[in-house]
Amino acid sequence: MTATSSPPPRTRGARRARGPRVIAPLVSGQEIVLLAVIAVLWVVLGFATPAFLTAGSLRPLFIEVAPIALIGVGMTLVIVAAGIDVSVGSQMMVCGVITARLLVEAHVPLPLAALVSVLVGAVMGAVNGVLIAWGRVHAIIITFGTLNLFQFVGRQIFGSQTVNGIPATLDVFGRGEPGQTLGLPHSFLLTAVIAGVVWWYLRQTPGGRHFYAIGGDALAAELAGIRVRRRVLLAYVVTGALVGLAAIFTIAKGTTTLDQSIGAGEELAVIAAVIIGGTSIMGGRGSVLGTILGALLVQTVTSGVTQLGWPSNLSDLFVGVFVIVAVGTDLLRQRTRRAAR
Amino acid sequence: MTTTAPSPSNPAEAPDNGGDAPGPLLRAWRAILTRRELLLVILLVVVLVWMTALSYGGYLTGPYDPDYLATSLVDAVPLAMLALAELLVIVSGRGGIDLSIGSIVSLTGMVFGIVHGLWGWPVAAAILLAVLVGGLLGAVNGVLIAWLGFPALITTLATYYAYRSLALVINAQKPISTPNIQSLYSLTGAVEIPVIGHDIPNVPLGVFTFLVPTLVVVWLLLQRTTYGRRLFAIGTNDVAATWSGVPVARTRLLAYVLAGVLAGVVAVYVTGQFASARPDAGTSGNGLALPAITIAVLGGVAITGGIGRVSGVLLAAVLITWLDAGILLMFEGNDGTQFQLLALGAVLVFCALLNSFTTRRYGGTR
Numbered sequence: 001m002t003a004t005s006s007p008p009p010r011t012r013g014a015r016r017a018r019g020p021r022v023i024a025p026l027v028s029g030q031e032i033v034l035l036a037v038i039a040v041l042w043v044v045l046g047f048a049t050p051a052f053l054t055a056g057s058l059r060p061l062f063i064e065v066a067p068i069a070l071i072g073v074g075m076t077l078v079i080v081a082a083g084i085d086v087s088v089g090s091q092m093m094v095c096g097v098i099t100a101r102l103l104v105e106a107h108v109p110l111p112l113a114a115l116v117s118v119l120v121g122a123v124m125g126a127v128n129g130v131l132i133a134w135g136r137v138h139a140i141i142i143t144f145g146t147l148n149l150f151q152f153v154g155r156q157i158f159g160s161q162t163v164n165g166i167p168a169t170l171d172v173f174g175r176g177e178p179g180q181t182l183g184l185p186h187s188f189l190l191t192a193v194i195a196g197v198v199w200w201y202l203r204q205t206p207g208g209r210h211f212y213a214i215g216g217d218a219l220a221a222e223l224a225g226i227r228v229r230r231r232v233l234l235a236y237v238v239t240g241a242l243v244g245l246a247a248i249f250t251i252a253k254g255t256t257t258l259d260q261s262i263g264a265g266e267e268l269a270v271i272a273a274v275i276i277g278g279t280s281i282m283g284g285r286g287s288v289l290g291t292i293l294g295a296l297l298v299q300t301v302t303s304g305v306t307q308l309g310w311p312s313n314l315s316d317l318f319v320g321v322f323v324i325v326a327v328g329t330d331l332l333r334q335r336t337r338r339a340a341r
Numbered sequence: 342m343t344t345t346a347p348s349p350s351n352p353a354e355a356p357d358n359g360g361d362a363p364g365p366l367l368r369a370w371r372a373i374l375t376r377r378e379l380l381l382v383i384l385l386v387v388v389l390v391w392m393t394a395l396s397y398g399g400y401l402t403g404p405y406d407p408d409y410l411a412t413s414l415v416d417a418v419p420l421a422m423l424a425l426a427e428l429l430v431i432v433s434g435r436g437g438i439d440l441s442i443g444s445i446v447s448l449t450g451m452v453f454g455i456v457h458g459l460w461g462w463p464v465a466a467a468i469l470l471a472v473l474v475g476g477l478l479g480a481v482n483g484v485l486i487a488w489l490g491f492p493a494l495i496t497t498l499a500t501y502y503a504y505r506s507l508a509l510v511i512n513a514q515k516p517i518s519t520p521n522i523q524s525l526y527s528l529t530g531a532v533e534i535p536v537i538g539h540d541i542p543n544v545p546l547g548v549f550t551f552l553v554p555t556l557v558v559v560w561l562l563l564q565r566t567t568y569g570r571r572l573f574a575i576g577t578n579d580v581a582a583t584w585s586g587v588p589v590a591r592t593r594l595l596a597y598v599l600a601g602v603l604a605g606v607v608a609v610y611v612t613g614q615f616a617s618a619r620p621d622a623g624t625s626g627n628g629l630a631l632p633a634i635t636i637a638v639l640g641g642v643a644i645t646g647g648i649g650r651v652s653g654v655l656l657a658a659v660l661i662t663w664l665d666a667g668i669l670l671m672f673e674g675n676d677g678t679q680f681q682l683l684a685l686g687a688v689l690v691f692c693a694l695l696n697s698f699t700t701r702r703y704g705g706t707r
């Protein structure tokens with residue numbers, strides 16, 4: 001089940017000779033396919049709407065994709081360990097409203113507000129993680145419950161009003177000139193850096209490989225001496241913390257007003273991006289790189305539909321179809337592997 | 342939780358029972374934990390007594406009386422019916438769940454609104470079509486999950502997206518409320534029950550025309566037919582069921598079709614309730630799927646499959662409806678809706694933890 005399909009016992013010399021093949025290949029087939037699909041879509045959209053392949057059109061795409069991809073990085077950890085978190089949208093609402101009110105009403109400097117947002121997100125992730133790991137309840141049930149709880153908290157802090165006059169300090173992650181370096185939006189750059197770190201962690205460190213072991217078979221992982229509960233807790237805490245950062249990106253890319261719709265439906269977009277990226281919903285397989293590509297594909301479709309002048313709601317239909325196709329590919333791969341054994 | 346319970350190892354609690362026979366207190370405690378209906382009845386009584394006390398004390402913004410409770414049942418009808426749909430798919434096992442059910446309500450509601458409201462089909466034909474479309478949309482889920490072995494969670498997430506998108510696009514995001522549709526509102530009006538109606542409050546018509554028939558049919562299906570037994574068999578252990586000659590894929594597929602059919606019926610009801618076919622009828626806010634799953638789990642349906650009862654789901658739906666109705670009265674204006682979220686979430690987490698606890702301690706909720 002794990003990405004490194006269990007190697008047969010070899011002698012030391014043989015393993016050294018095979019070398020890096022014991023580790024998963026740098027990019028998987030699914031990721032190459034995704035890259036190709038995105039490239040084809042970009043070319044097609046470039047021909048269909050000449051404005052698509054311009055900086056003015058691609059930059060918003062990268063700004064829009066940043067929060068989804070960033071949360072997706074955490075969600076990859078969660079889903080690789082055979083869990084799921086449907087409460088990230090509500091978490092984003094809580095982080096967002098706390099940050100916005102800190103910035104507007106307490107005039108807190110941005111770094112401090114960001115830190116608070118990340119901490120608040122981590123605490124909410126910890127609530128999920130503790131309930132799931134120690135309460136031994138299926139992740140989807142717990143996170144459905146906490147989805148409602150966090151939404152209650154968020155709306156209480158909103159107090160049935162919008163937060164107005166969000167300051168310009170957030171422009172460092174915004175759409176304008178201060179939000180870019182070399183033409184690339186800061187939010188996407190930061191997301192790429194974090195994704196790189198988590199990608200390396202999942203691939204190369206023993207701790208990262210534990211997530212795959214847990215997703216493959218949690219009981220076997222426990223018996224092999226992995227501290228399953230701690231890893232599961234860590235996955236949800238990381239997701240929560242990343243939601244906290246993504247909330248800042250989301251506020252920054254919006255207007256100066258924040259309303260209660262922040263984060264609505266975010267969980268579905270994130271999960272779709274992770275699944276399209278080739279992470280198996282059954283756990284035990286997946287990569288952060290795939291998630292980033294999945295998020296890019298989802299966002300390409302969304303902006304493509306808008307730019308073609310089609311009804312914007314139609315993009316969800318394509319996202320749904322892509323998810324089905326991605327899951328189908330995953331199943332097919334599993335069957336061929338099982339048949340090959 | 343366990344601190345208040347007489348523990349079996351404590352000899353002072355059961356001194357004269359001899360051997361391992363549990364004392365009456367312990368038996369009662371165990372029954373409350375393992376008999377979900379019993380726990381729900383107790384919770385229901387607690388909610389009713391608490392709210393009525395608040396009402397008499399003048400803490401509520403309106404009277405919490407039988408009339409109000411009867412009126413609020415209008416919200417219990419779609420919730421309970423969709424929770425029954427979730428019961429069917431969750432019981433079918435292998436991680437069965439249907440997130441798309443709210444979108445099916447939206448899409449079939451729009452189809453119903455178009456053929457009845459815009460094209461002027463007779464009501465009966467339009468309802469039949471809505472049910473067929475619901476069944477068809479459920480069948481798409483079912484084929485993917487039961488035949489092709491897709492994981493239910495992610496499949497229905499995808500179809501949730503797809504159906505919701507179609508529902509919004511099909512009529513350019515506009516609701517349909519032609520006179521034809523508006524006249525359906527009478528479906529949900531309150532009626533006086535014949536013979537005994539003078540002594541009890543008027544109950545919404547939908548309870549009799551929609552909820553009660555559905556309850557009876559689903560109960561008969563699960564408890565009195567071969568299909569029902571097979572459904573529990575595949576949910577408990579589908580390998581064993583396969584070797585016993587149960588057509589596992591077909592049985593599971595049918596569960597998703599039935600869930601779609603129920604969603605189609607709910608779509609008609611919701612259209613009548615709002616006197617308008619709304620493209621976001623089942624997906625606005627948190628949608629209808631989440632509360633439906635919550636109620637199913639609260640009603641004692643095990644998420645792992647094979648366990649679940651109609652009576653538990655019904656009690657859970659009524660409990661949540663009356664709790665919500667009470668919460669709404671506790672606050673001025675719209676503040677109550679936020680506390681409904683709190684109540685729903687807290688109750689779900691509590692019941693999930695309770696399920697997990699009883700499964701480990703007593704081998705599951707019956």
